[in-house]
Amino acid sequence: MSVHGGALSPFRLPAPDAAALVRWPARFGRRFLVFVDVEEEFDWSAPLDRANRSVTAIAALPQAHARFADHGIAPVYLIDHPVVSDAGAVDLLRGVLADPRVGLGAQLHAWVTPPFAAPQPGDTYAGNLPPALEAAKLDTLTDRLTDAFGRAPIAYRAGRYGIGPATAAALVRRGYRVESSVRARYDYSADGGPDFSRVGSAAFRLGDLIEVPLTTSFTGRLRRRGAGLYPALGRLPLARGAFATAGLLQRVALTPEDMPIAEACAAVRVAVEEEGHGLISLSFHSPSLVPGHTPYVRSTADLARLWDWWRQMTALLESLAVRPATLAEVIAAADAPDN
Numbered sequence: 284m285s286v287h288g289g290a291l292s293p294f295r296l297p298a299p300d301a302a303a304l305v306r307w308p309a310r311f312g313r314r315f316l317v318f319v320d321v322e323e324e325f326d327w328s329a330p331l332d333r334a335n336r337s338v339t340a341i342a343a344l345p346q347a348h349a350r351f352a353d354h355g356i357a358p359v360y361l362i363d364h365p366v367v368s369d370a371g372a373v374d375l376l377r378g379v380l381a382d383p384r385v386g387l388g389a390q391l392h393a394w395v396t397p398p399f400a401a402p403q404p405g406d407t408y409a410g411n412l413p414p415a416l417e418a419a420k421l422d423t424l425t426d427r428l429t430d431a432f433g434r435a436p437i438a439y440r441a442g443r444y445g446i447g448p449a450t451a452a453a454l455v456r457r458g459y460r461v462e463s464s465v466r467a468r469y470d471y472s473a474d475g476g477p478d479f480s481r482v483g484s485a486a487f488r489l490g491d492l493i494e495v496p497l498t499t500s501f502t503g504r505l506r507r508r509g510a511g512l513y514p515a516l517g518r519l520p521l522a523r524g525a526f527a528t529a530g531l532l533q534r535v536a537l538t539p540e541d542m543p544i545a546e547a548c549a550a551v552r553v554a555v556e557e558e559g560h561g562l563i564s565l566s567f568h569s570p571s572l573v574p575g576h577t578p579y580v581r582s583t584a585d586l587a588r589l590w591d592w593w594r595q596m597t598a599l600l601e602s603l604a605v606r607p608a609t610l611a612e613v614i615a616a617a618d619a620p621d622n
Contacts, residue, residue, distance in 0.1 A: 293472035294410055294447045296465065296479055299487035299494075307561035311616040314608035315563040315600055316495065317351065317358040318463055319344075320390055320440065321376070322569060323365035324576045331394045331407050336365040341372040343572035348379045350590070354597050356607045359386035361440045361463070364396040367427045380432055386610030388438030388463070389424050393445070396420045405475030410447020418453045425457055438610055440464050445476055451490040460614050462489055463564070465496040468513065468534055480514050484554060486562050486617065493617045498564045500550040503532040537565040539592035540579035547592070548599050555603050562613065563605060565596070 307314075321344070325335035351358055360379065366372045380387060393409040398419050405411040409420065429435045438461040439454050446464040454462060470480040484498040501509025503526070513534055516522040527533040535542055535550035554560045570576035571589060580586050600606075 293475075294477040295472070296446075296477060296482055298481040298483070299485075299489075303488040305486040305488070305493065305562075305617045306622055307616055308619045308621060311561060311608075311612075311619075313555060313561055313563075313603070313605045314612070315565060315605050316608050316610070316613060317356055318388075318438075318440065318497075318564065318566040319358045319360050320566065320568045321360050321362040321366050322390060322392065322442075323363065323395065324570045327578050333395050333399065336368070336395060338366050338369045338372045340570040340573040340576050341366060341369075341375055344569055345375055345379055347569075347572050348382070348385075350593075352382065354607070356597070357382060357384035357386070357609045359388050359438050359461075359463075359610045361388040361390035361438065362428060362436070363390040363392045363442065364424050364427065365392075367424070367431050373431045377432065384609045384611075386438055387428065387432060387434060387436045388440065388461070388610075389421075389428055389436040389459075390440045390442060391420060391424055392442035393417075393420060394442075397423055408443055408445025408447070408471075408476045409441045410445045410450050410477060411475065412447075414449035414453065417447070417449060421453055421457060437461060437614075438463060443476060444469070444471060444479070447477065451492055455491045460493060461610065462492045462494045463497070463566075465494055466536060467496040467499040468501075468510070469499070469536075470514070470517075481510075483510070484558070484560055484564070486613075493614065495562065495564050495613070497536055497538070497566050498550075498554055498560065499534060499536040500553040500558065501532060502535055502546065502549045502553055503527070503530050505532045506553060508532075509534065537563065537596075538567050539589045539596075540567050540571060540577065544592045544595050547596060551596070551599055551603070551605075555605060562608065563600070 324337045391409050394407050409417050439459050441464040444464045444466045465479050467484045470478045472478040486495050535546045571580040
């Protein structure tokens with residue numbers, strides 16, 4: 284959505300054409316990648332405020348990383364400005380990033396990343412900002428991450444999935460290789476954000492970037508019609524809920540946050556066995572590692588459910604011969620000559 288130039292026009296990402304799709308080499312097999320949004324804590328029900336910069340939940344990240352590492356999983360940590368600006372958080376993360384398999388990425392929360400400008404409608408989505416301001420914020424974050432960890436981030440996610448028409452080119456100019464802001468089959472345009480409803484879960488070329496969308500599949504008896512039917516149902520009151528309850532159609536993103544494990548496992552089977560995706564992408568927010576910081580983990584029981592979600596998910600992926608991938612392996616496979 285362009286809001287600083289006058290006209291209100293949402294950023295609608297078109298479906299990639301066949302030539303843009305990444306064709307994974309046979310030796311790559313079937314793999315999965317875990318992204319972690321490493322960010323500050325804030326009240327998800329309140330307006331976003333640049334004063335919210337607390338990062339106490341980062342203390343839980345080393346133990347969480349050890350759990351993933353025990354299963355051979357090397358997450359991509361997408362770190363934002365409040366986190367990389369906190370000396371204690373950086374010290375903890377240096378230990379995590381000492382694992383050479385781990386990926387380092389940037390997550391741009393526009394509302395807490397300098398330089399700042401007078402607030403405008405829609406500007407919590409970084410892609411809505413004037414390109415020069417979006418680029419300046421990206422420089423601030425990229426430079427801070429590089430200084431803190433001794434290596435440059437090469438993966439990116441915009442806070443609130445808020446990429447825009449100038450984002451990809453800005454990332455390429457700064458050495459990024461992987462973009463992960465696309466939440467497949469989701470549309471945020473009603474709130475001023477981008478529309479990804481036409482984009483599926485397959486990795487594709489976004490200019491010179493490798494786009495790895497958050498894997499989202501339709502489940503239910505009408506799942507093969509989901510790409511067209513689900514947006515239409517959104518125009519009818521309560522229709523999506525009714526179709527999901529009836530087992531006809533449900534949209535399921537691969538995250539333990541507000542996605543029950545049974546539905547997530549069904550979505551993985553669709554993605555792997557029916558849609559044939561060679562790379563599955565999963566994601567969650569680091570504040571969910573401590574009860575009380577996100578709507579998804581309010582209690583110790585919720586946290587136990589989150590870890591049980593991961594236990595069941597990793598067991599399913601293993602049973603389907605879907606192995607963990609590192610960020611470096613994904614880039615190497617996408618860069619293979621047959622692509």
